[in-house]
Amino acid sequence: MPERTPLTPPTPPPSGPKPRADAARNREAVLAAADRLFAEHDSPGTVTMADIAAAAGVGKATLFRGFGDRTGLIRALHETRLAPIRQAAEDGPPPLGPTTPPHERVPALLDALLCFKLDNRHLALALEGIGNDSPYAAGHYPHWHTTLRTALEQIPDLPTPDFTAHALLAATRADLVEHLTGHENLTREQLRSRLAEFTARVLGPPTETSDHRET
């Protein structure tokens, strides 16, 4: 532990007192530049921190001061884009919100996640490709897992909601999505329907007690 943190007051969300005006401006510039660069390059690995700093018109240190490290920057970017969906799943209207019956909500959640990864290939790839254990270690994964598990638990006779949640989420992994659309040439709609069919099979037919709507 260093005697006084010489850098990296990680500032994961810009919380605390109040950021200086130029700091806030630079933060936005960096996020915008990173987003653009990741979108332009196919592989996130080819985008360096120096590139992002240059594109944003700031020094490298600004980048690391604002986000801690590469992981932090990617996470911040990802979080920004994912926030609306997350919000919708937390307390939004059906079919994503918590009031939706599980046989409808689970597929809706997975479809939303899949569409997000289709629309933000680069970001999702960058996030999941950080290090080992990356998707699970921290960040948004536990949230989605818990949400999904909670919904799955309301389905009777489903043996292992916890593992099932993991397995269903694994079916939407960014690199798998990338492979299916890129190498196997599945269209967006094909992939969505495949995932929906698979999910339906896992959930089994809806019952009176678990789902109060006619299908």
Place this chain on the structure above:
Amino acid sequence: MPERTPLTPPTPPPSGPKPRADAARNREAVLAAADRLFAEHDSPGTVTMADIAAAAGVGKATLFRGFGDRTGLIRALHETRLAPIRQAAEDGPPPLGPTTPPHERVPALLDALLCFKLDNRHLALALEGIGNDSPYAAGHYPHWHTTLRTALEQIPDLPTPDFTAHALLAATRADLVEHLTGHENLTREQLRSRLAEFTARVLGPPTETSDHRET
């Protein structure tokens, strides 16, 4: 294309004329050292090429000459360990071999793969953590996917064998296994039974036409 390959006649399998004695000996030493180092360190990222060369008692160039690059080394290591299972799935006896009815073979294949990743945490993590698109890009994945898909196609009323094969394989991803055993403290047997239950749910109940054995 260089006028004469200065290095890297990749030698992925040591095929062709015949390798020199010391070359073969060094190759084995490198594989053994790499295996040991990966097993000792938790994260494959902390094992460098220089470490492996030093542990094997050879120069770095020997390493790159024999395996092309880091990816090649890891793949060679992985392939060596996985070969028996691969062989058993290709033309072995039940429950892994191709003569097994699908309702029995699919869970057996997945269980074998899961056990392999449990027994070779480090290797599987190293392999899947290489780059983006890593598990799907090359190597063993297409083989397992094809095997699984072929078996799934024999199950009537299973809507999308191709995607289902991907999804089931995704449930055995190395980092997920690592997360479940490491952070959620599932035992080996718990994880195996969870995967088996999940698989059974996906496959649905066996029928007369698809499976000729009583269950």
Place this chain on the structure above:
DNA sequence: GAGGTAAGCGGACCGCTGGTCCGTATCGTA
């Protein structure tokens, strides 16, 4: 066994990356 030859060796070397330091410029405030 001796000698020629090419395959193989090793470690100094390179380019590049993520990450850090510190003198300097800018912001917010009185």
Place this chain on the structure above:
DNA sequence: TACGATACGGACCAGCGGTCCGCTTACCTC
């Protein structure tokens, strides 16, 4: 306007994967 705190930026560093080239060594031939 003057002053302290905050943030800036680019030179800098350590460590990585990967390469080069002069030297060693195994193999083949006679």
